[in-house]
Amino acid sequence: MHSSLMPLCRWLQNTSWATAIRTSLWGYPFIQLIHFSGLSLWLGTIAVADLRLIGVGNKSQTAGQVFDDLFAWNWIGFCTVVLGGFLLFSAQATTYVLNPAFRVKLGMVVPSALVWHVFVQWKTRDWGQTVETPAIAKLAGLIELLLWIGVVIAAVEIPNY
């Protein structure tokens, strides 16, 4: 499958902006900054929301209220982390597309985690009505946290391959 992606990856990393990111001393760290800042927002809001769903900690707001409060920042974080990630990928596309850890991260774990995240956000409209969340909601929140931890593990393994 990756053989058909290679021409696209080669084109991507030869664009002027991708080349600039790859070759400048400041470009790459700056794009990393965007990626990690977006990640902080994305994962931070997910962690607060899921921990409330699981039911640990303070319960002065329902899980539904917490999810609603965090919804905008959650998806702003998502847009930021994806933008940064795409730019990082573009700088060295042909290398990343062959990296096993990257392929597991973006091909398997991120889609799974993302689908699960949307499902949990949607279901929390029901689950998050009461102060105490149903058992299935706690399990769903825990699964989401584990999936995103999996994404981070895959990501930090990328340099090792």
Next chain:
Amino acid sequence: VQFARQVFPWMWTAFALAVLSGFLMFTTDAGDYLPDTVFRTKMLVILLAVISAIVIQGKISKWGEQPTLSAAAKTAAVISIVLWIGSILAGVEIAAISGLG
């Protein structure tokens, strides 16, 4: 304010984890990290960011009572965000400039 108070315990728990794991990473190459200017800058920025976090946490009840947020509250928030993003920047620059990690 109610929301912030719920988040604070998780915030400091996460910070403790970050400090612990950061320290462990530091020990793997302490001799190279310690004299490094970029690393030292990062530690300074984090120190300032933590101070700003403590100040905000202390003032949040008072600020939450105001009908509209005061300029001081907004300034504190901006400073805090800038410092924490600055910590990330300093962190990624360690590898880029000094080649460590």
